[in-house]
Amino acid sequence: MTTIRLTNTKTRTKDVFEPIDPDNVRMYVCGPTVYDRAHLGNARPVIVFDVLFRLLRHVYGADHVTYVRNFTDVDDKINAEAQRRKGLGDPRSLEELIRERTEETIRWYHEDMDALGALRPTQEPRATEWIGAMIAMIGDLIARGHAYEKAGHVLFRVRSYQGYGKLSGRSVDDMIAGARVEVAPFKEDPMDFVLWKPSTDDLPGWDSPWGRGRPGWHIECSAMSHELLGDSFDIHGGGIDLQFPHHENEIAQSMCAHPEADFARVWMHNEMLQVEGKKMSKSLGNFFTVRDLLDKGIPGEVIRFVFLSTHYSKPMDWTEEKARQAEATLRKWRGLVAGVEPAPSPAPSVVTALADDLNTARAIAELHALAGKGDAAGLKASAEMLGLLVAEIDTGWWRSITVAAGTGRATGQGHAPSVVVGTSALEDAAKVLSEARKVALASKDFSRVDAIRRALSNAGVEVRMSKAGIELIPGTNFDPAKLEALK
């Protein structure tokens, strides 16, 4: 069996992964707060842990891996958006407006992450559906002396858990010295964090032993992972930004509620995304969503490739240039594997690369080696380990139209040309160009051929001509309307 090694943030070492139960390998990844479209940074953990999910399924069997990723649908930003809509005169209740907002955001999230080729997790619990489990856990923490009620709030007593700060390498005293902690009069200690807080009448709330209120942010992951994966499970993932305080607080809650268990054995964190060398942020004006890129015509597969070309533990820089290179590579590979049956199993070199702490960059290098050897079947089977070259995200963006010299008949590479989106104009152009070229080759006057080529290039189409015939390759910026001039 393949030996998987993973870097564990908890121990800061790369260790052999040994599941608690090989028949049910369990992974929890922190999911999005569903108040708006997922931005590009949100996509990184999704893609990283999707590859891990695929690897685990390959090694332990597709039915022996449970992957849970939550939706946080209790949040001030969601409330704010619902209140905004109510303020605009929407007659429905706040609860209805919140539900509508989270429903539509979850739908968008699924659409966008599907487009990136991410498999749906086994379960996607919503916080609002597990409030009871959270209340029970909070009650338990109070009973065990790890939490206290004060002024309608329930707070976690950080000093009661001696392991606090271990994951992120911080000490409570140092953090207080740093003075970046919220001071509140009802806290015994400035580091204590909220498990439950009261809701006013104009905010959503649930009845609890401490009055009508809502849960703090961290408790949902502790409660839901426990309900769905048990006291101890194998892997907990998320972005490095969540390491503190979110994951530290999760550990404190779960370890104190279930002191006999391990909670998560392996902690994995992906590094952050940058855009053209800078942090992506609204204030810098370089903030964009996954949907923005898809709408610009960048295929989800290309976005995925760019993400996987950098190891998850390093900051990843999104650049136009990388997207361009990824597109060129995938276009070549798509052409190579079109119509080819995948090999029965992925290349060992690719599996080995992924098993070595998810070395996706090396895995891609191995894919280049397979492509270089012309092993299309092996390339296809291996790329699927990375979620690349799979049918689910094949929108046909890479297809081209070929007119073989002599026949004058247009054919689509791998598929009938009619399948290619917006290509009836392109097919006509291919025939026109082919005919013009035939004439030009006899007359030696290529002016019309060159004019057509310029027009095609202007419309975002790459033109290749050889003795065998011509090939038209619409780029992601292909604009069929600009081909009208050729008629």
Next chain:
RNA sequence: GGCGGGUUGGCGGAGAGGUUACGCAGCGGAUUGCAAAUCCGUGAAGACCGGUUCGAUUCCGGUACCCGCCUCCA
């Protein structure tokens, strides 16, 4: 202030204490109406200063610079 990540050839980006990463771009050649694509070949690196070692880009220490988290934004 505390904590963490990074610095590799023109660009992107890996592994390994001593042997070619890989991709893109470049250069030479084949091919071509031209241009691509394709094929063959090829040059190019390890922020800086010390240390360990027969030997370090790879290990250790320090310096510089970049980035992030600790604060709504992952």
